[in-house]
Amino acid sequence: MPWILACDSAQLQVGTMRRLELADEEIALYHLADGFFATxxxxxxxxxxxxxxxLRDCIVECPLHGGQFDARTGKAVKFPCVTALQTFATREKDGAVWVEIE
Ligand code: FES
Structure with missing residues (x-):
């Protein structure tokens, strides 16, 4: 599966997230204390x-109705969200973050 360059590692501080369009997928990329994650x-x-x-620790809260997900696993953890998010593998190499898009 293709790995796509997402951003420089330094562009996303720990505890922050950003939206990216990669290969026609709308991705949320998170920099958590234990690494980079994507859903x-x-x-x-x-x-x-x-x-x-x-974003607080590993929990991302939706701006519309306050539902929450675990950014590491995509699991819905607070109503009204009950269906998990799709997750994407990430890796950091040579100062850059890559996301695997199937
Ligand atoms: S649209 Fe995200 S909780 Fe309703």
Whole structure:
């Protein structure tokens, strides 16, 4: 599966996230204390952009209705979100972050 360059590692501080369009996928890329993680950026409850919400530790909160997901696993952890987000593998190499898009 192709690995796509997402950004320079230094562009995303720990505790922050950003929205990216990679290979026609809308991705939320998170820099957590234990590394980089990526999920679909679109909330599974409706069509809100999670990267416009808030991030606390590993939990991303949707800006529209306050549902929450674990950014590491994509698992929905707070109602009204019940369906997991799609997740994408990431890796950091030579100061850059890569995301695997199938
Ligand atoms: S659209 Fe995300 S919680 Fe409703």
């Amino acid at each position: 679909s950026d679109t909330c599974t409850h409706a069509r809100a952009s999670l990267s416009e919400g808030s």
